[in-house]
Amino acid sequence: MATSPLVIYGAYGYTGALVAREAAARGLPVVLAGRDSERLVALSRELRVPWRAFPLTDPDAVRRGIEGSAAVLHCAGPFIRTWRAVAEACLDLRVHYLDVTGELPVFHGLAALGPHAERAGVMLLPGAGFDVVPSDCLAAHLVRRLPGARSLVIAFSGLGRMSIGTARTFMAHADLPGTLAGPAVRAFDFGDGPVPCVALPWGDLATAPRSTGVSQVSTYMAASVTERVLLRLAPRIAPFLRNPRVAELTAQLLARGAAGPDPAVRTRGRSRHYAEATDASGNTVAARQRGPDGYTLTALTAVEIARRVLAGEVRPGWQTPASAYGPDLVLAIPGVEREDVR
Numbered sequence: 001m002a003t004s005p006l007v008i009y010g011a012y013g014y015t016g017a018l019v020a021r022e023a024a025a026r027g028l029p030v031v032l033a034g035r036d037s038e039r040l041v042a043l044s045r046e047l048r049v050p051w052r053a054f055p056l057t058d059p060d061a062v063r064r065g066i067e068g069s070a071a072v073l074h075c076a077g078p079f080i081r082t083w084r085a086v087a088e089a090c091l092d093l094r095v096h097y098l099d100v101t102g103e104l105p106v107f108h109g110l111a112a113l114g115p116h117a118e119r120a121g122v123m124l125l126p127g128a129g130f131d132v133v134p135s136d137c138l139a140a141h142l143v144r145r146l147p148g149a150r151s152l153v154i155a156f157s158g159l160g161r162m163s164i165g166t167a168r169t170f171m172a173h174a175d176l177p178g179t180l181a182g183p184a185v186r187a188f189d190f191g192d193g194p195v196p197c198v199a200l201p202w203g204d205l206a207t208a209p210r211s212t213g214v215s216q217v218s219t220y221m222a223a224s225v226t227e228r229v230l231l232r233l234a235p236r237i238a239p240f241l242r243n244p245r246v247a248e249l250t251a252q253l254l255a256r257g258a259a260g261p262d263p264a265v266r267t268r269g270r271s272r273h274y275a276e277a278t279d280a281s282g283n284t285v286a287a288r289q290r291g292p293d294g295y296t297l298t299a300l301t302a303v304e305i306a307r308r309v310l311a312g313e314v315r316p317g318w319q320t321p322a323s324a325y326g327p328d329l330v331l332a333i334p335g336v337e338r339e340d341v342r
Helices: 014-025 037-047 059-066 083-093 104-112 114-120 133-145 164-172 204-212 225-242 244-254 263-268 294-310 321-325
Strands: 006-009 030-034 051-053 071-074 096-099 123-125 149-157 185-189 194-199 216-222 270-279 284-292 337-340
Touching: 006 014, 006 059, 006 294, 014 030, 014 037, 014 294, 030 037, 037 051, 059 083, 071 083, 071 294, 083 096, 083 104, 083 114, 096 294, 104 114, 104 204, 114 123, 123 294, 123 321, 133 149, 133 204, 133 270, 133 284, 133 294, 133 321, 133 337, 149 194, 149 204, 185 216, 204 216, 204 321, 263 294, 284 294, 294 321
Parallel strands: 006 030, 006 071, 030 051, 071 096, 096 123, 149 216
Antiparallel strands: 149 270, 185 194, 194 216, 270 284, 284 337
């Protein structure tokens, strides 16, 4: 195990705190980081690990904050506003970069830095959480079964209640074309019968081609009738969400005024994925995957990837979970099960 620490930025946020507690419980050499020193001190005392406070608006402060670390696990979203400052500092200092984003523009932005990262010997691996470890590994597993696959369809369920951070990220992307609503509704069987799902952009649109070589990718999310109606209305209300006060109020409503799901809700929750791959002859293979709820899964997968990075298991350049660690990475997570269904 490396002696250089893992800096967890945004450690006191809802997801960041889950990640920090899991990392500390697994004995990783952790340094908590973020803007708010008071919140860092409180979590530092609980976990008995050091902390550093620095804003992402000051490039010199960011460099000082991550200097001497082996890797940064970035948990402070919306990532579209925060990723570049951290990633560029990591490249300058030759520190590996991980995050838990699911935001397509962030994947594309980091992919553009891939050649620079490869020359610097640095790994850039976004999407180390629920977005996109389980779906990325499932896609890679299917293409391993059907090497000539030309198309991939991925569906998921298990977001459950949003954290306030997830809701704010949702609002931050409200005015990006095609972000909130897809034109198609399709039913998928996650193991208990057909479930209506709506097409929408997901991180796999960027990561699955990198992991599998398949460029034709579609992604779907399980959605109730109410959620489907809201998604259809979203393009009409997007202009109003550019007002910060309206966006924040909407995010609070989506999160139901809480930081995120409590432990009991997370324990009851389950994430489910279904995916299928088809080749030019029409041959199709499919598989299902089940695991802990999305937030719990994020903490488990992000820390497992960080553990491997600290142990020296890295591939320089822009990577996805499956391109770095293979289709079976997700099976190392307690509670994750996968089955081939066709």
